[in-house]
Amino acid sequence: MLQALSRIGRPRTLQACAALAVVLGLLLWWLLPLGNPTPSGTLTFSTGVRSGVYQRYGERLKGDLAKDLPQVSIRLQTSEGSQQNIARVATGKADFTIATADALATYLRSGKPGADRLRGCVRLYDDYIQLVVPRDSEVRKVSDLIGKRVGVGQPGSGVRLIADRLMTAAGLDPANDVTPLPDGIDTMPQRLENGLLDAFFWSGGLPTSAVQELSDRFAIRLVPLEAPLIKELQAVGGSARYYRSAVMPADAYRNAQQGQAVPTVAVANVLVTTDRTDPAMTEAFTRTVIDSRDRIGREVHAAQLVDLRTAIYTDPLPLHEGAKRYYRSVKP
Secondary structure, X not given: OHHHHHHHHHHHHHHHHHHHHHHHHHHHHHHOXXXXXXXXXXXXXXXXXXOOHHXXXXXXXXXXXXXXXXXXXXXXXXXXXXXXXXXXXXXXXXXXXXXXXXXHHHHHHHOOOOHHHEEEEEEEEEEEEEEEEEOOOOOOOHHHHXXXXXXXXXXXXXXXXXXXXXXXXXXXXXXXXXXXXXXXXXXXXXXXHOOOOXXXXXXXXXXXXXXXXXXXXXXXXXXXXXXXXXXXXXXXXXXXXXXXXXXXXOOOOHHHHOOOOEEEEEEEEEEEEEOOOOHHHHHHHHHHHHHOHHHHHOOOHHHHHOOOXXXXXXXXXXXXHHHHHHHHHOOO
């Protein structure tokens, strides 16, 4: 009898042990962090001048990143613009940034430090080139700037790059035919209003608040950048191929444009990092950029133009592995 009971008990004991093992396994799966760890640490995001779109976008994105990546501390760092942003990220002085495609292509062609490590995450929105003059100015085209005091952007900005190229395409020597003043969007509007500038170039999303605010208090006009000039610009080749013809809608700056659309040049902005950045961090960062579009776009209009269908096209940079993971995860 005891032997029979023993034979019956062993299978039940084994079954009980197996069931216990399953329960313990499920408990461990629930309690222990498996798979990709939650990103943590500190990130530096290089933005732009304080009144520019890069900085305003960065400030609002930082709030969404804080919610989505609670273990990551985000530090914003102002800059002169695209060229300085790229150099910072390429050399490890910043982790993420925004830069224009033409400035990125120029950096890659130069072979400067860290160029081969740059990676793209998101194609964001387009910058529109804006040549701003007082409404009563005699300047009607870029070549009319000869002899004028012209704000051309700070040395490390993307606007400096395009301003010099546009003036060259118009037959001007940027160093000698105008008086170039290295002001940024934080100072150029006030200097134009005070008569210290005759014109200034700006490259930014629409509308740029500093230009909008200037148009609300001072009579300005936007100089058209016509198709023949753009053809001359594109004929240079190289990074100039990232420029395209565009039109500023009539309501971009209502007071300045007075119901008229203005032809101009546009260039794409790219969210940039390097291959040093952890894929899990980059995937999470990319997800927040896409998911925050509508909320940020209510305050920074350019953010509304971030589009998942085109975000993957980060030319001239290859996509970061973490960004690839994100796009695969949301692919229909």
